[in-house]
Amino acid sequence: MFRDEARIEVLAGKGGDGHASFHREKFVPLGGPDGGDGGDGGDVVMIASANLNSLLPIGRRFRYRAQDGEAGRTKLKAGKDGLELVLEVPIGTQVFDAERGNLLRDLATDGQRLVIVRGGRGGKGNARFANSVRQAPKHAEKGRPGEQRGLRLELKLFAEAGLVGLPNAGKSTFLSAVTAATPKIADYPFTTLAPQVGIASLSESETIVLADLPGLIEGASEGHGLGHKFLKHVERCRAILHLVDCSPDSITDAVEAWRVIEAELAAFSPELAEKPRLVLATKVEGEEAEARAAELERAVGKRVWRVSSARRSGLREVLVEAHRLVRGVPAY
Ligand SMILES: Nc1nc2c(ncn2[C@@H]2O[C@H](COP(=O)(O)OP(=O)(O)OP(=O)(O)O)[C@@H](O)[C@H]2O)c(=O)[nH]1
Ligand SMILES: [Mg+2]
Structure with a gap:
């Protein structure tokens, strides 16, 4: 789990003056008061949205302001109310x-x-102040x-995609690269030794939350190694990124490495x-890799995404595909 935080200041719209x-009118020398009311200022409203997963976008700005109400006009015309400002935040914010530090709401x-915050009320026009005694009020x-x-906004994040693979596959390096x-x-x-979460940004508003996990080994599903504890964690993710070391230096054969991990996932x-997944060939930096x-x-039977975290190649393509995969899968 991971904490995401943002601090912002919100200001509702001011009410328009009366x-x-x-x-x-021609030939009517002493008309009555006809000043209209000012419009109300807009509220600032927060809405929880399933389409967001990070406070990064909202945290990019500090001050948020709703629209002011318009001033009243002659002929009893009221000013328009200011528009409310809607701020979207991820579910769980x-x-x-x-x-004061107190919790206002859990969205x-x-x-x-x-x-x-509520917008200010519009002021009353002078027409409102007329009565039998004061027939010509001058003030509004x-x-x-x-x-x-x-x-202060706080979000507890659960990873959307978990990085799995044998020890040394390059999972942590991948997380640190993206x-x-x-x-x-x-x-x-x-x-x-423990899962770590990071947020990868694809654009201003699109992000994906990744969890780096301890390496898995044969027998992990039965309790061998360190990884088994974290297979539970992967179950909560919406997708898996399976990383396989393809560098010529790797002592484990890539197909064998892939089979071992897939067998452990299936046995668990x-x-x-x-779970939807992508297979990534890591450390692909030359012909042998x-x-x-x-x-x-060929063994996997579907696309294998070539990446090199060291050279920063293929990373964006994988993130775009992972984002698409995660978005297509319902939240748990
Ligand atoms: N040449 C090259 N080396 C890489 C690349 N990615 C990772 N490595 C190296 O591979 C080794 C293992 O990387 P890690 O990211 O620690 O691997 P891991 O999968 O997190 O390993 P565990 O935490 O033990 O499961 C390190 O020496 C990295 O520098 C890459 O893209 N190219
Ligand atoms: Mg690691």
């Missing part, structure tokens, strides 16, 4: 008041709405200011056996 005017379901009311509030995460990387097996649970990747592709 207008002060008097009815004018917790909204805290930044100053737990798709489409859930929370009005965070000012619009009220909108509410303002500092917020996200800001800094897992430990080394040329010996079992470097990674039918859910894991059927490419030949291994091609052989692997």
Whole structure:
């Protein structure tokens, strides 16, 4: 699990001022008051959306402001209300008041709405102040200011795609190449001892949450090695990225490595056996590695994605495909 956080300030729209005017017409010298009311300022509203998975986009800006209400006009015309500002956040976002620290709401379901700050009421025009005693009020009311509030947003993230493979396959290196995460990387097996999560950005608004997991070995599903504990973790992911070392230096044959891991996933649970997945050939940096990747592709029977984290090649293509795969699969 991973914590994502953002701090923002929201400001609702100001109410429009009421207008002060008097009815004018030819040959009617003393018209009554006809100043219209100001419109209300817009609210700032937060909505939980299943299409988002990170607070990164909303955190790129600090201040958010809804539209002000329009001022009233003559002839009793009211000003238009300001538009509300809708901020979309991922499902599971917790909204805290930044100053007091208290939880305002947990946005737990798709489409859930929370009005965070209310727009100021529009001021009354002078027409409203007329009565039998004061028939020509000259003053109108000012619009009220909108509410303002500092917020802290917090999101507990579950990985969408889990990186699996034999020890040394290059899982941690891949995570560090495509996200800001800094897992430990080394040329010996079992470097990674606990899952680590990172967010890869495809564009301003599209991200994918990846989990780097400890390497799996033969018998993992029966409790061998370190990986078995984390197969439970993979079950919660929507997709699997299966990484296979294809470098000429690898002592394990790529096809054999792939078979071992697939057998462990299948033995662990039918859910894991059927989870959507991509097969990645890692460390593909020359003809020999490419030949291994091609052989692997024949065994797998579907596309094998060639990557090199060291040269940063093939990474974007894989992320785009993984994102597509994850989006096509329902959330658990
Ligand atoms: N040449 C090359 N070496 C790589 C690449 N990716 C990873 N390596 C090397 O492969 C070794 C293992 O990398 P890790 O990322 O630690 O492998 P891992 O799969 O996380 O290993 P465990 O945590 O033990 O399961 C390290 O020496 C890396 O530098 C790559 O794209 N090219
Ligand atoms: Mg690792």
